[in-house]
Amino acid sequence: MEFAIDIRDMTVAYRDKPVLWDVDLQVAPGVLIAIVGPNGAGKTTLIKASLGLIKPAAGSVLIHGKPYAQQRKSVAYVPQRGSVDWDFPTDVLDVVTMGLYGKLGWFKRPGKEERVDALKALSQVGMEEFANRQISQLSGGQQQRVFLARALVQNADVYFMDEPFQGVDATTERAIVDLLQNLRKQGKTVAVVHHDLQTVSEYFDEVMLLNVRRIASGPVGSEFTEENLRTTYGGRVAFVSALSAKQTS
Amino acid sequence: MEFISQIFSDYTLRTVALGAMLLGLTAGSLGGFALLRRQSLLGDAISHAALPGIAIAFILTGSKAPLVLLIGAAIAGWIGAALISSVTTRTRIKYDSALGIMLSVFFGFGLVLLTFIQRNPDANQAGLNSFLFGQAAALVERDVLVILGIGALVLFLMNLFWKEFKLLSFDPDFTGTLGFPVPMLDRLLTTLFVVAIVIGLQTVGVVLMSTMIVAPAAAARQWTDKLGVMIVLSGIFGAVSGVSGAMVSSWIPGLPTGPMIVLIVSGIVFFSLLLAPNRGLLFRRLREWKAGKELRIEAVLVDLYTLASQHPSAEYPHSERVLDVMSTMTGPAKKTLRVLNDLGLARPIDSPIGR
């Protein structure tokens, strides 16, 4: 079976300190996988290194059997909300349209067709009335939805998302979950860096526990265990038993 | 009014105004992108980093031809910008520290080279050290043509790569995932900065060029939330400052042109920070004050209602002081009560109970 995401031997060192060490991750198509771990575990680094934004010391990434560099058009990235200055002078529609710049290529400006595609993506996240709103006037949840729309508009097969549930309101959280379910139904693969251990088993099919090294990965049922969590978080997680009890119930 | 027509009829005023306008337009427009990428002071750093380039160009070629010195300045400025970038990515040093370090190191090195040149008895180096400080009033037509040509090229490229630069300025990581070569785009934008600054260096000097990268863009940001409008407005502010500076300097003898331009553009910034609608300081204060007023009206009205609901009749009077105590906001209720009275929502009653 061809993996949708096949990361091997990913190693990233920052000034002689290992941030990621020999990490493998294989994800089958149509799977929603959560990547969890404590702060500084290398979760964002894993995504950035896989997408070529950071130069790894070692490692390879195959998307649907081909190297990532050849598959850019099939991969969409949703970075952390905080990675961008939301005071930038632009509106919602413009940000979503940016997702189409790859398709447009050099120099070509977005036109009517792109506008239609962008509005469609906005309606998928319930933000089409906000198309002309300045992004500085958006709430956290609205910002997250705009970022998601920007990824959706790319019509990718594989999605990498970095903490999309961080700091959003309940409505947005439900909307994002619905979106993920939809993507899965369409056979897309989504890897999500997730901060909330309480919701891992509810929202995701698989989980990867990461703390510089891969501690475990696989179906939530078998891998999201008390023992694995303890190893990953080094005893820093309360309610570990409650969490693992939750998913067995 | 005859003075205004002088702009077209008098060679000096026409040339200086045109040159300053074009420089302001180019640097102002590009400055918009610098501002959004938080690289506004890069202009200052590049201006100062250019000095050793000028000295070395002179040492190597013995020529003071503007083109030779310009190329030297551009190369040195470019290297300085590149070093700032790599120091920031490879070490713990933050961007503003790296900027400060490069600026000082390069400029210091340039001064050492100039002193060395001065000692050489055969050197015909007159005016080399004033290269960086410029003399805007000494612009001639040939200079203006060079500025026009290069400025047009810079603006053309900025327009050509418009969406790429916008993307790069907003979200560089995302830009990379779309397949755009981020380092190359970054270097291209930096090169445009370097070129725009260097053409202005020998005509108007370091201080003016670094001002033109920072100030018009900062002012323009205050007036709009659309990127396109901001860049155009920034260019306009730069151009207007250039022309006005030339005109004022022409009107009053003994006023140097470059510094006048700086004063005018600074005035524009100050005015924009204070008075721009939406983002301007004055308008923000006004909005806050209005919002506060509305809040107080509502609060006092609610308090009055609460008091009245504890008695059988709404006519039951209460002393003002009670309202003062009830309200959790600072300030007496007197003024607000007057407003409510005007609105017909509350009525003062003379009562033996006391006011």
Next chain:
Amino acid sequence: MKPTLSVLLGLLLLAGCQSGSNKSERGPVSSDAPIRVVATTSMIADLVRVIGQPYVSVEGLMGPNVDPHLYKASEGDVRLMSAADVVIYSGLHLEGKMVDIFEQMESRNLEVHALAASFAPSDLLESSYFAGNHDPHFWFDVSLWGKAASTVAAILATFDPLHATQYAENLNRYEALLQTTDAEIRTLVNQIPQEMRVLVTSHDAFGYFGRAYGVEVKGLQGLSTATEAGTADVQELAAFVAERKIPAIFIESSISPRGIEAVREAVRAKGFDVQIGGTLYGDALGSPGSNADTYVGMVLANAQTLVSGLASDSNLGQ
């Protein structure tokens, strides 16, 4: 860390003390042990060499084509001056960025002398910008330079009374040369038609020349090159040149030519074809080997340039 730091500081203090100690070792003056003189401008260096030979060894801080208004002394310069027997500078803020250094040295009772002290207030031109300040470019009046030469002879004689006669001899010879030079300049200037005796140049350096030889003088920048000319200044000067139909304007060796070139373009735009008459030596001598590497050579070269620019036949009748 601490002991190394104190050792370092100790060494620095010691190094600081060194520079003052050389002078007390001064022995009798001879041509093998000459008076060590440090002069600021190349003109002064030339003057001291002429008056003091063969008993002086002169080090000039500023080479040819160096602008004394903007010259910043380096650490090496300061050490040189501290170690010298005598330091001679021009004064009246010509060496604008070294004023503090001179004040400091004077307070330390070093042998520091300003040539400007040779002059009575009536000799000097007052600055039109700042009352109480004077135009420092006195050397363009050859007779004033003669007074400065006497001052140099007096300084050297005081320091080295043994050879006072030699210095007096050198002075007499030089004064004779200056007199001939002064006359030559007058002859040259008189070749210029009266109405064209106007010297337009980069900064107000030639006030004394103008007063001494009857030439009207106009500079683009003020007395010091540290100022920046404004658009109005360029316009005024261009209007002046075009109106008076002055055939030539001049650039200076130690200043960027851009200002005067801009004036030229403006004048041409008004329909009058003004030429750049040549390069004048303003605040420094010319390069060694050129015809202007001595004071006398320099003032003569200037006068000749002036004449060829303003009085040449091709320019007459324009």
